Amino acid sequence: MIRSINTLLVPIPTIRAHKLACTVMNEQVLVLVHIQTEDGYEGWGEATTIGGLSYAEESPHSIKTNIDTYFTPLLLKEQPASAAKAMQLLNLHINGNRFAKCAIETALLDIEGKRLNLPVSELIGGRVRDRIEVAWTLASGNTATDISEAKQMMAQKRHRIFKLKIGSNPILEDVAHVLAIKQALPDCRITVDVNQAWSELEAMKGISLLQAGDVDLIEQPISMRNKTALKRLTEHFDVPIMADEVVQDPQNAFQLAADHCADVFAVKINQAGGLKAACLIGHMAHLAGVELYGGTMLEGPIGTAASAHVFATYPSLRFDTELFGPLLLTEDILAQPLDYQNFGLSVPTGAGLGIEVDSDKVYHYAKQAAATL
Ligand code: MUC
Ligand code: MG
Known part of the structure; x- marks a missing residue:
């Protein structure tokens, strides 16, 4: 059972200005999704985009708002039993929002991989x-x-x-x-x-x-x-x-x-x-x-x-x-x-995504960023 889904905006400066035809980036706002289950598993996903709305149709803020307002209540209510069933559900009820869907699927596959002791690629x-x-x-x-x-x-x-x-x-x-x-x-x-x-x-x-x-x-x-x-x-x-x-x-x-x-x-x-x-x-x-x-x-x-x-x-x-x-x-x-x-x-070889997120750091940055809004 999914216990919680948290969406975090984590701005991190770039090592130098990054110039594209549509924008100049001096920081990247990571959009992270953290899912925890009742039986103690956790998974991470990411829905980052480039330059607010200058590159794609979803912005960091729209991704967070849509996950928090529409995705999370649906997933908590329906409790899909797998990442595949979750995606079927999301694609049935939610149009577009491909970045947000990707982050949710990633976090659920991370959990599934950890549960089965298999890397996501397998x-x-x-x-x-x-x-x-x-x-x-x-x-x-x-x-x-x-x-x-x-x-x-x-x-x-x-x-x-x-x-x-x-x-x-x-x-x-x-x-x-x-x-x-x-x-x-x-x-x-x-x-x-x-x-x-x-x-x-x-x-x-x-x-x-x-x-x-x-x-x-x-x-x-x-x-x-x-x-x-x-x-x-x-x-x-x-x-x-x-x-x-x-x-x-x-x-x-x-x-x-x-x-x-x-x-x-x-x-x-x-x-x-x-x-x-x-x-x-x-x-x-x-x-x-x-x-x-x-x-x-x-x-x-x-x-x-x-x-x-x-x-x-x-x-x-x-x-x-x-x-x-x-x-x-x-x-x-x-x-x-x-x-x-x-x-x-x-390519990481461990179970799930095969990475360990420093969650104290991530939650700290997200809180700091939210306070300055
Ligand atoms: C893009 O359009 O490819 C990927 C690398 C980079 O510098 O910008 C992105 C986006
Ligand atoms: Mg390109």
């Missing part, structure tokens, strides 16, 4: 890899700073794949920035993420120049609303085009995969509406011949561990992952940090 389909390679996003906004940051990451064996956030400057300026970095790091895979900022015509021009400069992957160059234009760009260019914001729930991903609107899908557990939904998207994409990339909403360690369990089940992960969220934060909330070394992340 519960949701079976893990086929124990380690995943992790890219880093260079987003300081300054070319020289980005190059020295990348060189430092390589020297520390932390990352050798880099993603650049562009789209907020004129195209030629952004292209010059990217090509300077590509030339300085010729052996690294370089992805650019435009975060929907270009029109189709701008994308034709920008991607031509980036392709000529040997950039390796182009992420969500145009609006998520224009799927046919994304398909046209995918057909027109040799450089792989990756869909990100447009990849949402499995139904919508099915259509995108069937129409081959992109060469690669960035899958994010929160955007997908949960861990099992993200597994389904990965398997569908694979069957349709679409390559996979493990995306992040810049979650802290809970959402990152949950994502790692999902990506560990993918039949192929050709473009690796960007599960670096915890490394962008100035504070850890785990008793033992996630294991990042040799350019990758080890």
Whole structure:
């Protein structure tokens, strides 16, 4: 029986400003869900998003309000006997709210895994890899700073794949920035993420120049609303085009995969509406011949561990992952940090998510933040 569900907003400063086309982040507000059962188990989930409402349709505050007002009373009343039954119930009674649903499912799977003494990756389909390679996003906004940051990451064996956030400057300026970095790091895979900022015509021009400069992957160059234009760009260019914001729930991903609107899908557990939904998207994409990339909403360690369990089940992960969220934060909330070394992340092996949350710290931060509102 579920005894309690607590939703916590935990703001943590980032190690530097993180610039995207839609916002500049100086802190990340982690949205954490803590579920406790009558027989003494506890589980954690995370529904973090980026930049309030500037990236997605759910904000930290709307996620907390909707869980506290609608999800929690329903779950406490109905007492679903498993994570699968809980998701069936939530999907029947609650529209949308994919981030909130993901956090609840994660916490319930964490509990289920602990009860069965199995890692979440084994519960949701079976893990086929124990380690995943992790890219880093260079987003300081300054070319020289980005190059020295990348060189430092390589020297520390932390990352050798880099993603650049562009789209907020004129195209030629952004292209010059990217090509300077590509030339300085010729052996690294370089992805650019435009975060929907270009029109189709701008994308034709920008991607031509980036392709000529040997950039390796182009992420969500145009609006998520224009799927046919994304398909046209995918057909027109040799450089792989990756869909990100447009990849949402499995139904919508099915259509995108069937129409081959992109060469690669960035899958994010929160955007997908949960861990099992993200597994389904990965398997569908694979069957349709679409390559996979493990995306992040810049979650802290809970959402990152949950994502790692999902990506560990993918039949192929050709473009690796960007599960670096915890490394962008100035504070850890785990008793033992996630294991990042040799350019990758080890998928936790313990029961459930395989992590131990420092709950005193998390509750303390959440209380401090609530007091300053
Ligand atoms: C996105 O659009 O991919 C992931 C990494 C990063 O720097 O921003 C996010 C969101
Ligand atoms: Mg993206």
